[in-house]
Amino acid sequence: MGQRCIACGEPAGYNRAVVDTVGGVRVGALCVNCERAEFGRSLERGRWRGVDGCAFCDRDGFYALPQWVPDCRRDDAALVSTVAYEVTEATATVCDEHLHALRDDPPRDDRTRK
Numbered sequence: 001m002g003q004r005c006i007a008c009g010e011p012a013g014y015n016r017a018v019v020d021t022v023g024g025v026r027v028g029a030l031c032v033n034c035e036r037a038e039f040g041r042s043l044e045r046g047r048w049r050g051v052d053g054c055a056f057c058d059r060d061g062f063y064a065l066p067q068w069v070p071d072c073r074r075d076d077a078a079l080v081s082t083v084a085y086e087v088t089e090a091t092a093t094v095c096d097e098h099l100h101a102l103r104d105d106p107p108r109d110d111r112t113r114k
Contacts, residue, residue, distance in 0.1 A: 003026075003028060003029035004028075004029065005028075005029055005030055005031035005034050006018055006028040006029065006030060006034075006099075006102060006103045007030065007031070007034035007038065007102050007103060008031060008033070008034050010031060011031070012028075012029030012030060012031040013029075013031060013032070014068035014070070014083045015029070015030060015031055015032040015035060015067070015068065016029065016030040016035060016043070016065045016066065016067055016068070016085075017029055017030075017064075017065070017066055017068065017085045018030055018063055018064075018065060018099070019063065019064040019065075019066060019085070019087055020062065020063060021061065021062055021063065021064050021087065021093060022062060024087070027063070030065060030102075034102070038102055042055075043055075043065060043092050044067070046092060047090075048089075048090050048091060048092045048093075049089055049090040051092070051093075053093070053095070054093060054094050054095035054098055055092045055093060055094060056094065056095075056098055057095060057097070057098065059095035059096075059097065060095060061092075061093025061094055061095055062093070062094075062095060062096055062099075063093060063094050063095075063096070063099045064087040064091045064092070064093045065091065065092050065093070065094065066085035066086060066087050066088075066091045067085060068083045068084070068085050069083065069084060069085065069086075070082070070083050071083070071084065
């Protein structure tokens with residue numbers, strides 16, 4: 001994958017993708033440390049189905065934050081492990097202001113990688 005976190009710039013791993021909802025294109029990633037520092041556990045615990053727009057204000061949600069989900073399948077004699085994300089109506093979205101605030105003013109607490 002090789003994507004860096006939009007907030008801290010470190011390798012994001014397979015935590016959350018940042019997806020432009022208009023074009024369906026992945027535009028970045030969010031590492032688990034920055035997710036927790038910025039949003040606590042609200043993204044993973046929230047019930048986002050039926051939330052129209054940004055999860056944190058009343059603006060339109062143009063960026064989805066789906067989780068990467070691992071999958072392991074047997075292919076002949078080998079186990080094949082993959083990860084994928086899916087943007088659904090239950091995926092939390094944020095507006096451009098919340099996304100840019102995260103990018104321009106990343107969380108700075110002891111959980112954030114330096």
